[in-house]
Amino acid sequence: MSHIHRKRDKNLGVLELVAIALGGMVGGGIFTVLGISVSMIGVYTPLAFIVGGALAFLAVYSYIKLAVFYKDEGATYSFFKRTFPNSSLAASLIAWWVIFGYISTLALYAYTFSSYAISAFTFADNEIIRxxxxxLIILIFTLVNIWSVKGMGKLEDIMVYTKLVILTIISFVLINNSNTTIPVLIQNNEELNIFSILLVASLTFVAFEGFQLVINAVNEMEKPEINIPKSIYISLFLAMLIYFILSYGAIISIPFDVIIQNEEYALASGAEKILGHWGTDLVILGALLATSSAISGTLFGASRQMSVIAKDGYSPQILSKRKNNIPYMAIIIMAVFSFLLILLGDLKVILEFSSVTFLLVSLLMAYANFKIYKKTSSSLFLTILAMFGLFLGMVLILYYEYTTQVEQLYFIASLYIVLTIGAFLYSFQRKK
Structure with a gap:
């Protein structure tokens, strides 16, 4: 997501593309969802990441097929628009939903960054300060993205690979300091509830979001038909592995009540108990790097998509404004809206909104692939399985909302109503 601009000669290799995808995926994901996951399913958390990863593989299948077929950097929005060329409403809806999905993940990463940044202070649980x-962190990366694309790219490379090293160290240190074993935890835990595991896997779907950023770099890579599938599958597998090992290390070394009590910064509070001061610092550094690179990369990739959508007439024209090829208005508007979302919601509602949105958008991608599966030479079975799995994931989250926090469901529904009205108005105006 970083180096897209600085290498106009097509030399983005698999290594860089994997960095782009992992930068987006291993963002705030693990730091954000670990606490929530343990509070819901305890010892089965690592299993939920495996199931979530399998769901992401299904979603990725159609994305890759469409990406190789269309070779269009507009990714999600362009694929849908080109598969359903006669429906301006379809293009408008997916445009508005996908951009707001990115805005909500931006809010999620910033909220997580802030939870870890202040976790060592006495005001760690102060919502206003958080x-x-x-x-402030959104503001900093907004300025970085507007000022220099090149500087942003260099920074991104360093952040992505440093955070992977730190996450690996944290995982091994946690596993080495275990104070219990999985069988003991399973004995003390309630029975295996398949429904809850599937629900948490759906909720954590957002932790695998970010692979699409590889597709935005299609014009900067050699042999997209080989490099897109290769880099996305490798990075998805690595993300799944990292999440599994890290969550496994966390549950065998950190008492559940500590994780649940501090779910916004679960890893940091647990590390202090086991590893003392330096352990906490390492975890906080890992979290800050992970969320920073994800904030930066999401602003970079999504603002370009936002600018293309505005240029096509599906959102306010002002968003297409560029200076030195940087879509500065789109970057500013994204930053403003993600901050508004932070002011309005809390971690859980932002997480749920993000996951529902990306499940919905991935479902629509699978449907687009289903529509032209012969042209993209896709397996009909896998495409239908993906549609079923993604639909099930969405239904589970909405059902969970309905039965546990109905007011959050109203909040999410009202956001969707506003977005849908906006999309409808712009598609109508464009028809005229």
Whole structure:
């Protein structure tokens, strides 16, 4: 997601593309969802990441097939628009939904960044301070993205590979300091509830979001038909492995009540108990790097998509404005809206909104692939299985909302109503 601009001669290799995808995926994902996951399913958390990863593989299948077929950097939005060329409403809806999905993940990463940044202070649980710090980090990366694309790319490379090293160290240190074993935890835990595991896997779907950023770099790579599938599958497998090992290390070394009590910064609070001061610092550094690179990369990739959508007439024209080829208005508007979302919601509602949105958008991608599966030479079985799995994931989250926090469901529904009205108005105006 970083180096897209600085290498106009097509030399993005698999290594860089994997960095782009992992930079987006291993963002705030693990740091955000670990606490929530343990509070819901305890010892089965690592299993939920495997199931979530399998769901992401299904979603990725159609994305890759469409990406290789269309070779269009507009990714999600362009694929849908080109598969359903006669429906301006379809293009408009997916445009609005996907961009707001990115805005919500931006809010999620900033909120997580801020939770870890202040976790060592006495005001760690102060909501107002947490939201102010989240706003500040968005502001910093907004300025970085507007000022220099090249600097942003260099920074991104360093952040992505450093955070992977740190996450590996944290995982091994946690596993070495285990104070229990999985069989003991399973004995003390309630029976295996398949429904809950599937629900948590759906909720954590957002932790695998970010692979699409590889597709935005299609014009900067050699042999996209080989490099897109290769880099996305490798990075998805690595993300799944990292999440599994890290969550496994966390549950065998950190008492559940500590994770649940501090779910916004679960890893940091647990590390202090086991590893003392330096362990906490390492975890906090890992979290800050992970969320920073994800904030930066999401602003970079999504603002370009936002600018293309505006240029096509599906959103306010002002968003297409560029200076030195940087879509500065789209970057600013994204930053403003993600901060508004932070002010309005809390971690859980932002997480749920993000996951529902990316499940929905991935479902629509699978449907687009289903429509032209012969042209993309896709397996009909895998495409239908993906549609079923993604639909099930969405239904599970909405059902969970309905039965546990109905007011959050209203909040998510009202956001969708506003987005759908906006999309409808712009597609109608464009028809005229």
């Amino acid at each position: 939201k102010i710090v989240a706003g």
